[in-house]
Structures are given as C-alpha cells and as structure tokens.
Amino acid sequence: MKEPACTVEQTTAPLETTPRQASISRSLEYRDRWEARGSIRTRPRKPIDFAKEGHFFPTEKQPLLLNEVASSLGQDSRNTLLLHSFFKYLNDIINLEVKFIVSACEKLIDGKLPLNYPDNLKLNAYTVIIDEYYHVYVAKDMILQLRNQHPEFKELDYPLSDSYRSVIETKALLDEKYHDVFEILAVCIFETTLVRELVEFFNSDNIHPSIKYYINDHMNDESRHYGFFLDLMKYTWENLPEEYRAAIGTHIAFFVKRYLNIESDKAYNAQLLGHLTGTSQATEQVAVLYKGFDITPDIPIVKNVLTALKNSGVANHASVRTSFNAIGWQV
Template identity: 55%
Template sequence: MEEKRKISINDKDAREGLSPLYIQKWEKRSSIRTRPEKKIDFTIDGHFFPEDNQPVLLDERLKNISDDEKSELLIRSLFKYLNDIVTLEIKLISSACNKLIYSDLPVSYPEQIKMNAYTVIIDEYYHVYVARDLMNQLKSQYPYLKQDVLPQSDSYYSVTEIMSRLDDENKELFEIIAVCIFETTLVRELVEFFNAKSVHPSIKNYVNDHMNDESRHYIFFMELLKYTWGEMSESSRKDIGRHIAEFVKMYLNVESEKSFNKSYLDSMIDDEEENKNVIDRIYKGFEVTPDVPIVKNVMRALKRTELLDDKYVKSGFINAGWII
C-alpha cells in the first residue's frame, strides 16, 4: 500500500485557515457583507491604472503622447486587469473550490474545509460581479473598450497546459494545488502600485477592498495547500510534483501582457515589425527566476507548506536550474 503523509486538522491548536475561526472572520470582514456598491466617479481626476506598472510607456515613440492618449492606454490596461480577474476567479478559483466540495477526489476533505471553501466561492463571485460592473461602467463611459480583444491570461494557460500532461486522476487535484499557489502569491507590490498618488481614488478603493478578502484567502489556501499535499498518495505527488517548477515559471510569465501591449502599439503606430522589436527590447532580460520579488513570494509559500521538501518538487526545480 502506498504511503500517505497524514496531516490532522483536529489538533487543539487547529490552524485558522482550516478552522471555524476562518468563517468567523469572513462574517465580520468579507467585502460582500461590509462594503458598499463600487461606483467610479468620472468627475475626479486620476489614472485608472498605475503608470509604473505599464512598461509600454518606456517606448521612446510614446514619450510625447497627449494626456488623453496616455489615459486611454491606462484605461485599457485596467480593463485587461479586470478581465483577468473575471477569468481567474470564475474559471479557476471557484472551479477548484467546487471540485474540493463536490468531486470524488483521491483526497478527502473534512466538512470544515468545505464550509470555508463555500465562503471563498461567495467572495470570488462577488469579486467577479464587481469587476464586471466596473468593466460595464468603463464601457459605458469609453465605448472604444467594446472593441478590445484581450489575450488569454498566463495563469489560465499555465493550469490548462500542465493539466494536459497529468494522469486523469490527478488533473482536479492539480487544479486545487495551482489555485492554492495563485492565492498564496499575495503581492503587496500590487497594492502599493495602485495606491500611488496618481491613481484614481475609485480604483484605489476597489483594489484595497479586493485585497481585504485576498489577505483572508491567503490563510485558507496556505493551509489547504499543505493539507492537500500531505494527504496525496506517493504516485500523485510524483505525477504533480515534477511539474510544479514549470508551472510556477509559466504562471508568472508575462506573455499575456506582452501580447496586450503589442496590440496597443499596433493600434497606435503602423509598423508591426518595429512594434514587436520594441516589445522585445522592453522585456529583454525579464526571466522568471528566484530573484524576482513575486517569485520569492511563491517560493516562500511552497517552503512554508513543505512542498519544497518533497523530492519530486525539489528535483523539478533543480532540473529547471534553480537553487532552492
């Protein structure tokens, strides 16, 4: 019989993310219960996306664009950001939580974990509702947004790509693990970007409310990752573990952002070849390595949940050339 590493959540000092305390916090702090409707005040000045988080502005050909043209780029950037949230939270996070609750999985989840997962589903559908509402407000104010064709996010691509390489019995387990990794990549830098002085107050308010929930989800998904990995069979850990390093690299890539920015340049400047060269120059040298701050966040989560102690996960990172 295959060895399984058991992790109990019934200890006297039960971890908060897997205990009734999580629901108590949700009842008091969740945005859906405590925050008013989000409306963009279009009469107030401010950019809809942080300039420092839009590298296409480094293109020398854009240094003399008008304020209106810069505003349009940043509005389009926010629109993509909101669209990525809709995709991630419905197609992946809510999907994974539903599978945790309802699917016949190789790992058995206690009732308390399922109850906590329900609160995450409620939060995520609320986040999607708010994001779609903001997108509709933007489309109403700026009709050109209706024409945007947005690229698939790197997050969604990375999950579907790795799932295609796994044994059938491990696909849903990997989806849960992938979502745990997404949700433990709480990027404080993102909040700092959106809290920049030049960012529109309505957008600051939206991002900070969203992060209010994500900071709580972080606790749940951190413990869920550790629990799931500890309950998996040796064969499942081998099948999934050897792909974790590649998943991290794909998930944190910027191909979607590059595609979006290339499309923007094509709409502004009729020179597709030079536009491609400019994008390549802007992102030259960018690589998903252990030194990148967001990668450090992910590796910290993998270490805390003991995945980095697993021989299959560790060998995957070694094969990728990472020293961990």
C-alpha cells in the same frame, strides 16, 4: 472571610491541541474574519466617481510608457493606454477567478478525489466561492461603468492569461486522473502569491480614488484567502497518496515558471501599442522593452511562491526539489 473560588484557568492544566483541533480552530477564525471583513458582507457597491481625477492603472506597471513612441503621445492617448491596461486587469480577474478558483473549490466540496476534506474546510471553500463570484460581479460592474462613460472606447482582444495557459499546459503533461488534484494545488499557488507591491502601486498618488478603493477591498479579501489556501495546500499535500505527490511534484517547477511568465502581457501590449500608434513594428518594439527580463527566484512574486511551497511542505518532496533543480532554481 470566604476564600474566592478558583477559576478554571487556575486549577486546570492546559489541554494539548491536536492537529485536527488546530485546523478546526483556524477554520472558525477564518469564518469569523469573513463575516466581519468580507467585502460582500460589509462593503457597498463601488460606483466610479468620474468627477474626480486620476489614472485607472499605475503608470509604473505599464512598460509601454517607456517606449519612445508611446511616451510622446498626448495626455488623452496616455489616459486611453492606462484605461486599456485596467480593462485587461479586470478581464484577467473575471476569467481566472471563475474558471479555476471557483472550479477548484467545487471539486474540493464534491468529494470525488483521492483524499477527504473535513467539513469545516469545505464550509470555508463556500465563502471563497461567494467572494470570487462577487469579485467577478464588481469587475463586470466597473467595466460597464467605464463603457458607459467612454462609449468611444474600443476593446482589444485579450490573450489567454499565463495563469490559464500554465494550468492547461501542465495538465497536458499529467495523466488525467491527476488533473483535479493538480488544479486544486495550482489554485493554492495562485492564491498565495499576493504581493504587497501590487497594492502599493495602486495606492500611488496619481491613481483614481475609486480605483484605490476597489483594489484595497479586493486585496482585503485576497489577503484572507491567502491563509485559507495555504492551509488547503498543506492539507492536500500531506493527505495525498504518494503516487500523486510524485507525479504532480515532477511538474511543479514547470508550472510555477510558466504561471509567472509575462507572455500574455507582452502580447497584449504589442496589440495596444499598434492600436494607439499605428506602428507595424509593435511586436518588435515591445520585445525590446522586455529584453533581458527573466523569471528568477529573486523577484518578489517568485519569492512568495517559493515561500508558500516551503511553508506548506510541498517543496520538501524529492520530486519537487528535482523539478526545480532541472530549471536551475534551488528551493
């Protein structure tokens, strides 16, 4: 009987994978996942079914409901409070995702930086841009649906998000030549702070089914972006001139703590409490609700940021460690 031919796997020793080959392989896997799972590629429009019941925002994520005055409001006012909270959530998405995430990806693609990004990484940046504009489109679509359903709804002023302020304030500390690279690293940090708790909050039983569907689709995209931006942060940091690492690293801790702050939420909630209750003491009452709260390394979202900084190699740099030591955090 004729012997069966040996397969390639049986006769050929495995080839070593170079870092560049590994990067290309991850890039192709990312593109395949985008083609198969990206919301813009695979999901229909997200109409809100107003015949169904449920909150538009998790009660557990709205500390105003712990306020004695706000907690005594009738159900209609409580629903209005949660609707306002959801509007702010959508507004933050619109502003952050276009102003910084898309901008960072465009800077990466343009190539006017002190390091060169490979074509496969640039191609994946295009998929992120497509996703983020789609997220803005969906958020805008939901806002219009809600406005049509609630024509009496009065939108409040939206304070600048802490994410936005953190970038602006950190850039003010840096020489202008470092700004573009810093923005890319800042966005990498934004996009690697996804926390399971947020999805769990929006999946609670009292959340409106249309909002659950929307959040899960959004987070499906964001979980994929996590891998892309973690790789991007690692590649950027490894290939930056040492001068850039030292200059930017000195301010990483300031940026992280400022980014994770909750001043924007406090300002908006004070405005919202005053709007709903007519109290002139809203700012003071909100301050009481947040009394004693501080951004510390044991908070889940902070742990995610620090883990991403370690896994990307950023936290290993002396300037970064020194910056965290200065605010009393050990990384």
